[in-house]
Amino acid sequence: MANFSFNNQSTGSAYFVYETITDTATGRYISGSLKAASGSFTNFTSSNSNLIIQSDYIWGVVVLPGDSNFDFNPAITVPIESVRFRGTGNLTVTITT
Amino acid sequence: MATLVLTKYNLAGAGILNSIELPSGGGGALDPDAEAFLTAATITDPTEISAVNQLVIDMKDAGIWTKMKAVYPFVGGTSTTHKWNLINPVDSDAAFRLTFNGGWTHSSDGALPNGTNAYANTYLFALTELQQFNHHHSFYHNTDNIGTGLRQFGGVRAGTNTDFRTAIENSGTAITFRSLGGANGDVGYTASTIKGFRASSRIANNDMFQIKQDGTTTTPFTTPTITALPNYPCFLAAFDNGGVPQAYGAMQVAFHSIGDGLTASEGLDLRNAVQTFQTTLGRAV
Numbered sequence: 430m431a432n433f434s435f436n437n438q439s440t441g442s443a444y445f446v447y448e449t450i451t452d453t454a455t456g457r458y459i460s461g462s463l464k465a466a467s468g469s470f471t472n473f474t475s476s477n478s479n480l481i482i483q484s485d486y487i488w489g490v491v492v493l494p495g496d497s498n499f500d501f502n503p504a505i506t507v508p509i510e511s512v513r514f515r516g517t518g519n520l521t522v523t524i525t526t
Numbered sequence: 527m528a529t530l531v532l533t534k535y536n537l538a539g540a541g542i543l544n545s546i547e548l549p550s551g552g553g554g555a556l557d558p559d560a561e562a563f564l565t566a567a568t569i570t571d572p573t574e575i576s577a578v579n580q581l582v583i584d585m586k587d588a589g590i591w592t593k594m595k596a597v598y599p600f601v602g603g604t605s606t607t608h609k610w611n612l613i614n615p616v617d618s619d620a621a622f623r624l625t626f627n628g629g630w631t632h633s634s635d636g637a638l639p640n641g642t643n644a645y646a647n648t649y650l651f652a653l654t655e656l657q658q659f660n661h662h663h664s665f666y667h668n669t670d671n672i673g674t675g676l677r678q679f680g681g682v683r684a685g686t687n688t689d690f691r692t693a694i695e696n697s698g699t700a701i702t703f704r705s706l707g708g709a710n711g712d713v714g715y716t717a718s719t720i721k722g723f724r725a726s727s728r729i730a731n732n733d734m735f736q737i738k739q740d741g742t743t744t745t746p747f748t749t750p751t752i753t754a755l756p757n758y759p760c761f762l763a764a765f766d767n768g769g770v771p772q773a774y775g776a777m778q779v780a781f782h783s784i785g786d787g788l789t790a791s792e793g794l795d796l797r798n799a800v801q802t803f804q805t806t807l808g809r810a811v
Contacts, residue, residue, distance in 0.1 A: 461592035516537030
């Protein structure tokens with residue numbers, strides 16, 4: 430389980446994306462690619478599941494202004510350097526395991 | 527506990543890779559492949575759910591999940607629940623769903639063939655589904671009714687030098703586990719322990735070995751010859767001899783897998799994952 434805590438200092442929404450690393454040879458998700466984004470979201474504070482779009486490989490969330498957080502419970506253990514975090518806006522993200 | 531703080535500078539552009547591991551679990555999440563199997567097989571027992579989920583996680587963590595064509599965990603205690611392939615839990619021959627033939631007794635400990643006419647058809651045709659010089663199958667038995675003579679754990683054959691099968695042979699004075707892999711390919715060893723995990727693996731034309739109950743391997747047999755894999759399906763508890771089941775086994779099976787060849791290290795990983803699985807279910811030997 431990992432807690433994702435957001436601080437959005439923008440006047441509007443920011444965006445955060447969690448994406449599994451693609452296959453090096455093809456740049457795609459192939460059979461056997463890690464489903465690092467598979468799992469459940471719980472314990473929302475100032476956020477909710479309607480703000481999240483999820484597949485087995487990628488999930489993204491609309492981050493409202495101010496502070497918010499939730500828990501992401503991966504279906505598998507996500508190894509180091511297997512997912513990429515991206516975001517837009519004046520956003521700070523704290524991930525705690 | 528670990529903490530990672532990302533600023534807008536880290537997140538911009540190409541972003542940043544995770545420098546901390548994210549542990550699985552919490553919130554009741556199941557591995558999606560495990561969940562698909564458990565749903566198809568209508569498994570509701572919490573212990574079986576946890577065991578299957580962990581088995582999938584362990585196999586994926588070991589990097590052997592994608593080597594599997596078929597995995598049969600034998601949970602649920604009935605022929606209806608035992609038939610499902612964990613890799614592709616669809617009720618069809620093409621998904622390698624098992625069909626049990628003859629006299630089987632199903633329980634929470636596994637599936638027990640009667641040694642007379644019982645066998646299961648995997649519908650996994652060796653010629654088209656496996657690679658000629660790269661394949662394996664594994665078994666976990668938790669009873670020791672081995673019978674006499676040569677009794678097959680499973681596999682297929684269609685003439686000389688086409689063998690993909692593993693058997694146990696009781697000569698009356700010795701009990702030998704044999705992997706029959708074509709000309710000069712009869713890899714065997716004598717063991718005092720009959721029950722538990724066994725696997726036969728070929729990772730090259732000249733490299734075939736057995737993985738023993740403790741996860742160690744036999745000395746690789748370097749001169750086996752196999753001209754082709756048979757265009758017949760693999761059977762369980764017997765071998766498919768050109769479409770005819772033969773050499774019926776009588777040992778209760780609690781796990782079976784078929785797939786690409788496993789290295790010695792991968793064989794040990796599979797053995798450990800299966801042993802943990804059986805221990806959780808309370809049927810380890």
